[in-house]
Amino acid sequence: MRRAAxxxxxxxxTVLLGSTVLTGCSSDAGAVTTNGGAGxxxxxxxxATAEPASTLAGLIVVPAGYVKAGSPDPDQLTGPFDAxxxxxxxxxxxxxxxxxxxNASFIEGYQAYRVSADKKKRFTVQLFKAGSKAKAxxxxxxxxxxxxxxxxFAIPGVPEAMTDARVVVSxxxxxxxxxxEASFVVGALVAEISVHQTGEVTADLVPDTAxxxxxxxxxxxxxxxxxx
Numbered sequence: 001m002r003r004a005a006x007x008x009x010x011x012x013x014t015v016l017l018g019s020t021v022l023t024g025c026s027s028d029a030g031a032v033t034t035n036g037g038a039g040x041x042x043x044x045x046x047x048a049t050a051e052p053a054s055t056l057a058g059l060i061v062v063p064a065g066y067v068k069a070g071s072p073d074p075d076q077l078t079g080p081f082d083a084x085x086x087x088x089x090x091x092x093x094x095x096x097x098x099x100x101x102x103n104a105s106f107i108e109g110y111q112a113y114r115v116s117a118d119k120k121k122r123f124t125v126q127l128f129k130a131g132s133k134a135k136a137x138x139x140x141x142x143x144x145x146x147x148x149x150x151x152x153f154a155i156p157g158v159p160e161a162m163t164d165a166r167v168v169v170s171x172x173x174x175x176x177x178x179x180x181e182a183s184f185v186v187g188a189l190v191a192e193i194s195v196h197q198t199g200e201v202t203a204d205l206v207p208d209t210a211x212x213x214x215x216x217x218x219x220x221x222x223x224x225x226x227x228x
Contacts, residue, residue, distance in 0.1 A: 054079070054080035054108065054110050055108065056080065056108060056109070056110035056127045056129065056189075057080070057110060059110075059127060059189075059222060059223055059226055060110065060112045060125055060127065060219075061125065061215055061218045061219040061222055062112050062114050062123065062125065062215075063114065063123060063211060063214075063215060065116065065117050066114035066115060066116055066117070066121075066123050067114060067115060067117065068113070068114060068115075069113060069114075069115055074089045075089055075090050076113045076122075077089075077111070077113060078111060078112050078113050078114075079110070079111065080108060080109065080110050081108075081109045081110070081111060082108065082109070083098070083101050083102075083106055086101070086109055087101075090111065090126075093146060096142075096146065097143075100138075100139055100142040100143065101128075101139070103135070103138065103139075103142075104128075104130040104131060104135040104136065104138060104139035105130060105131025105132070105135055106128060106129070106130060106131075106139075107129040107130065107131065107188075108129050109126060109127060109128045109129065110126070110127045111124065111125070111126045111127075112124070112125050120197055120198075120199070121195055121196065121197045121208065121211075122195070122196045122197070123193075123194070123195050123211075123215075124192075124193070124194050124196075125191065125192070125193045125215070125219065126191075126192045126193075127189055127190070127191055128189065128190045128192075129188055129189055130188045130189070130190065131188065132188055133185065133187055133188050135188070136185045136187070136188050136189060136190045137185050137190075139190055140162070140183055140184075140185055140190045140192075143183070143190075143192065144162050144183055147164070149164040149166070150164060150165065150166035151164065151165045151166065152164060152165075153165055153209050153213075155182060155212070155213045155216050155217060156213065156217065157217040157220065157221075158182070158184055158213075158216050158217055158220050160184055160185075161182045161183065161184040161216060162182070162183045162184070163180075163181065163182045163183075163209075163212070164179070164180070164181045165178075165179070165180045165181075165207035165209050166178075166179050166207065167179070167205055167206075167207065169201070170198055172198075174200060174201050175198055175199065175200065175201060176198070176199065176200070176201045176203070176205055177196055177197065177198045177205070178196070178197045178198075178199075178205035178206055178207045178208070179194065179195070179196050179207055180194065180195045180207035180208050180209050180211070180212040181193065181194045181195075181212070182194075182212050182213075182216045184216065184220060186220060186223035186224055186227055187223070187227040189223055189227075191216070191219055191220070191223065193212060193215055193216055193219065194212075195207070195208045195211050195212055
């Protein structure tokens with residue numbers, strides 16, 4: 001993803017929205033935790049019964065064993081966002097994204113950010129709720145076209161997903177980054193999921209398409225069950 005922090009996407013409006021902002025302490029109390037393996041089946045734990053802080057909080061799937069960042073940067077927080085907090089914190093192209101969100105009649109969004117236990121991999125899922133399914137597809141396309149993509153891969157159970165796997169030179173000297181991404185639409189929701197891993201250029205990093213595929217399949221199933 002090209003945004004400051006990579007994401008299910010639903011379109012966002014830029015004005016006349018509430019002042020909800022990302023918060024590192026709320027969160028996805030209702031998030032589903034999965035084992036994240038290539039052969040993962042149903043989520044290993046059901047959503048929590050506590051009242052979620054956002055209507056999207058209970059629709060998030062995160063991999064088991066991944067934890068919230070201890071002292072996260074603003075773009076690594078977990079919680080709901082509105083158009084302005086997204087543009088000011090998570091977007092790397094605010095002017096372009098403002099137009100996309102406005103055209104999509106964006107309603108609300110949610111981000112969950114996790115890191116693996118060994119701190120080597122960073123997982124992000126973002127959900128964007130648009131005004132309609134057609135507008136959600138337009139938002140998905142607009143976001144996707146802002147990035148350069150290297151290699152697509154198939155996700156069993158989510159054949160319509162836009163995917164990409166690539167290794168790029170990171171901002172640090174002698175470092176590279178392996179990135180796996182998936183984006184798909186369920187109803188008026190767009191889901192954007194990514195896994196990033198940074199290491200030495202000589203580390204022969206490989207994008208974690210297995211984790212992305214497992215989580216995307218379960219994320220789509222959860223959204224589909226709740227789309228009625």
